[in-house]
Amino acid sequence: MSGEDPSNTHTEETDSESDVEEEVNPYPVDDVPPCLRNPTPSSGAEILIDSRFETESHTEKQITGSDLPLGIVSDVALTSDHVSEYGITVDEGRFMRAVVKAVNRELEGYDLTLSMRCIRDKYEIDEGKLLELGYLKRHTGVARRIYYSVTPAGQDACRTKKKQGIAVGDIGADTPHRVGVELAKRYYESLDEVQFVEPTVRENGTVADLIVNGRDHSRYAIVEIEGGRITADEDGSNGSPGVNDYDSIRSDYWMMARSSGDSVWLVRNYEIAGCVLRALRSSDDIDFTVSIDLIKSVENKDVPIERLNTNHISPLQDDGISEIATFKQFRNRIS
Numbered sequence: 001m002s003g004e005d006p007s008n009t010h011t012e013e014t015d016s017e018s019d020v021e022e023e024v025n026p027y028p029v030d031d032v033p034p035c036l037r038n039p040t041p042s043s044g045a046e047i048l049i050d051s052r053f054e055t056e057s058h059t060e061k062q063i064t065g066s067d068l069p070l071g072i073v074s075d076v077a078l079t080s081d082h083v084s085e086y087g088i089t090v091d092e093g094r095f096m097r098a099v100v101k102a103v104n105r106e107l108e109g110y111d112l113t114l115s116m117r118c119i120r121d122k123y124e125i126d127e128g129k130l131l132e133l134g135y136l137k138r139h140t141g142v143a144r145r146i147y148y149s150v151t152p153a154g155q156d157a158c159r160t161k162k163k164q165g166i167a168v169g170d171i172g173a174d175t176p177h178r179v180g181v182e183l184a185k186r187y188y189e190s191l192d193e194v195q196f197v198e199p200t201v202r203e204n205g206t207v208a209d210l211i212v213n214g215r216d217h218s219r220y221a222i223v224e225i226e227g228g229r230i231t232a233d234e235d236g237s238n239g240s241p242g243v244n245d246y247d248s249i250r251s252d253y254w255m256m257a258r259s260s261g262d263s264v265w266l267v268r269n270y271e272i273a274g275c276v277l278r279a280l281r282s283s284d285d286i287d288f289t290v291s292i293d294l295i296k297s298v299e300n301k302d303v304p305i306e307r308l309n310t311n312h313i314s315p316l317q318d319d320g321i322s323e324i325a326t327f328k329q330f331r332n333r334i335s
Contacts, residue, residue, distance in 0.1 A: 070118055071108030073098040077159045086157035092130060095123035096150045096158035099136075103149070103175050104163045112182040113331065115145035116175075130154070139176050141269045143328040149174040166200050170207065176327075180225035180266050181209055183330040188212045190334060194220055206255050219261035221322075224252045226267055249279035253286060257320035265324045273308075273324050274299035280321065288318060305329065 078093040086093075098119050101107040110119065120127070130136035135154030139147040155161050164171035169178045181199050188197050188210070198211040210223035256263035267273045277295045280288040290312055297303040309323040 069109045070122060071098075071110070072122060073101060073107075082159070083157075086135075087133060088130070088135070088157055089124070089126075091124045092126065093158045095120065095125045096130070096135060096154050097160040098122070099148045099175075100150050100155060100158065100160040100162050103178055104168060112175075112179045113186075113334075116148050117146045120146070120148070133157075137174065139174065141271070142176050142179060143326075143331055147175045147179060166198070169200055176268055177209075177225050180268070180327055180330075183327055183334070184210050184223050184225065184264075184266050186334045187330045188221070188223075206251065208255065208259070212261065214261075219259065221262040221264050222256050222259045223264045223266055224256060226272060246279035246282065249276055250283050250286060253280060253283075253320040257318075262322040263318075263320050265321060266327065266330065267324060268327055270301050270305070270326070271299050273305060273326065276321075276324065286320070288321070289316070 073094045075090050075094055078090050078097075080090075083090055083093055088096075098107055099116065102110050102112070102116065102119060105112070107119070127136070127138070131138060133153075135151055135157050137149040137151065139149065150158065150160075150162070162171055169181060185197050185199055188194050193214055195213050195215045195217070198213070199209065201208055201211050208222055209225040210221075211219070212221040212223065214220040265273075265276055267276060274295050277288075277290060277298065280286050281290055281292070281295065294303065294308075294312060298305070298308055305324055305326055313321060313323055
């Protein structure tokens with residue numbers, strides 16, 4: 001924006017896990033969609049940061065999961081005829097079974113705050129083949145951690161189904177969405193003023209990702225994880241990134257606007273934050289007034305999320321969006 005001070009430009013963050021998790025990936029990933037790469041920087045004046053959230057530049061603790069007593073999945077039902085039919089090995093079937101069990105919260109020694117690299121390293125697999133067969137998705141852009149989703153075809157191949165429900169999640173949500181729900185749940189449960197947290201509940205005719213209830217029986221917050229169908233993965237129906245599904249984001253906005261308590265949008269990274277802002281700004285029915293230059297600066301990490309909240313979102317007093325936070329902020333808060 002025209003009145004912003006260039007001296008407040010955000011410097012590149014450090015991440016203690018980068019030496020452990022970052023690796024060359026020759027396969028398609030969902031880190032930064034090309035449509036979100038914008039060159040125009042700008043930044044706002046630095047003022048008070050919301051004390052409920054850790055800053056994005058906070059260095060993470062190094063957690064790899066490699067020393068955990070991680071359970072090894074059996075090869076029950078993975079007969080030679082079955083794996084041959086699906087073009088996989090028994091170990092590849094066991095790996096996919098382990099991933100499905102992990103997102104179902106049934107894999108011994110693993111929780112969703114950890115990278116799935118520790119699962120992958122337990123098995124001999126051809127990751128590229130599983131990706132090409134359409135059995136597996138690989139996700140990045142989640143604080144340098146690696147996550148996988150096993151597609152419906154992959155679930156058939158490994159004979160293990162992803163579950164859904166109030167305590168588990170929506171069956172259509174990829175793994176990063178469930179990671180975000182878990183991080184938000186743990187964060188809010190750590191607050192003294194919170195009585196209990198309800199994941200995946202119906203709210204105003206649709207499903208809310210997380211409802212947070214205060215100790216005085218009032219609604220403390222409603223949390224949307226990644227906003228509707230936000231993802232950088234390709235949508236199989238038309239080959240385009242689901243990140244462009246603005247109608248879904250706007251639908252979630254109206255659900256949150258009609259709810260009491262804070263409306264918190266928890267997103268994987270800065271690029272997804274920019275997508276939420278673009279969807280709201282471009283709506284004819286939503287009076288959300290932030291500049292396109294500011295949005296581009298958020299996507300490029302020139303404006304920290306904390307400054308965005310304090311300088312630009314909070315002053316709007318918008319019932320549908322009180323603040324945006326990233327997975328990394330919540331992860332640092334509960335570390």
